[in-house]
Amino acid sequence: MGNRPIKVRFAPSPTGDLHVGNIRTALFDWAYARHTGGIFLFRIEDTDRSRVTDEYIAAAIDTLKWLGLSWDEGPEVGGPHGPYLQSQRLDIYSEWADRFIKQGDAYYCYCSPDELEARREAQKESGQAPGYDGKCRSISDEDLARYRAQGREPVIRMRMPEGSTTFTDVIRGECTFDHNFVPDFVLVRADGSPLYTLAVAVDDVLMEVTHVLRGEDLLSSTPRQIRVYQAMGVKAEDYPLFAHLPFVMGTDNAKLSKRNGETSIAWYREQGFLPEAICNYLALLGWSPGDDRENLTLKELTELFTIERVNSNPARFDMKKLENINGDKIRALTLDDFYQWSLPFLQKAKVVATPITNEQESVVRQALPIIQERLIKLSEIPGMLAFLFTEKVDLDPDSVAKYLDGDAKGIISKAIEVLTPLSTWSHEAIDGALRAALIEQMGLKPRLAFSAIRVAITGSHISPPLFESMEILGRERVLARLAAI
């Protein structure tokens, strides 16, 4: 790699919303670039335009931004090696493909998909390793004439020489692949469009990528990339360093994918997971700082992250642990940040107006501190605070049955009696007055007495702290709700 600055690339193929596995890779790419003071390059691999859509590309860009994984080269920010969408670099790839043909590294292959399929089947049946048999490595003039007469359009195939490819994977050590199991592969489709196999290698070289950290599924395609480097005339010491990251798997032991569990980052965003929690949790999937630290900020992650500390074994995604970390991160929020994160959730649930009124903002700001430590996800906020923004509460039938039947009338009327003349409307005063009347005077169990009031005020026997809630709600509405029982 000579003396080039470290450059790490994240190059997803957005055939859907970015998922947990993608993001873990992006996070490691980003963290390593930041750790080394290198460049983080973001490239879109959209050579398969039948599967990649503009919406998915836009969503990928948005997701990375939302997570705070900023890139130095790539879409929107540009850079010296753009464009960073492979679909905009088509002539570059075809030039290289032509050159490979001229050099004899690649050749035109006229075999049709059906023929290929049939021969693969035959190989399997005879116990051979399936793969391209090299038929078109040399074509007779008459065959060529016949194919052309038939109107067949050739693909361009890379010639894999005899021998093997050995490279050092930073995570897995030395890897060797015998070329008997790396068949000649297609670089360019019959319609002239490039494949990943061509584009990925060409771009990594042209964009001066020094480190390729990517999913383990690409491990066995590495020899093909190296083959392209060779055809491009890149010296071995200038190949990027490879590090194949272990999978993030779903709970059912399959590779985490769109069909397996909640994997789309968009879903986590809607649920109210904080970017920092997602990154913190994902960082722990396949990597650890080496000590017992687990709660890390993004900054700490960049300081501590090295490829050497990445595990080689796959990790299972554990929602419970993510939730735990998310709760920690929410608790660590300043009131102002907490407010900013909460607002969209409150507005989406129509608990507050859009734009929020001054009065509502004031209530939200008072109420957030009392729910902050009991949240797992931001999406729980509207449900917890809704009772503060309605005229009449919806009484939960189960709660009513449990706490508002029987002698509740007495509790409620006593509460009204002592709260009405209360001189200072503060949670301390409310607490004191109710405790004196209900617990000391009437001799009731706190749990029973306060639960009755809680249900009357909030609608449920589960709520934020009662006295604080009553203070925020205001005397008028508290008394009205009590009177309504």
Next chain:
RNA sequence: GGCCCCGUCGUCUAGCGGCCUAGGACUCUGGCUUCUCAAGCCAGCUACGAGGGUUCGAAUCCCUUCGGGGCUACCA
């Protein structure tokens, strides 16, 4: 089938030949606290897949085996 990767508590992991009667975190269980729910605090359960070696000594090194996963496309 072939090639490749991987294998420490239920889960994520620490461990890189003696500090390990295996540590931490999440989960779970019990308790404390308590106006509910949380949070917090304390305690507890639970692991080196198996079998051979190497060595004075192995979770750590080697081999075999079993198990899991990936690749085997004109997807990436």
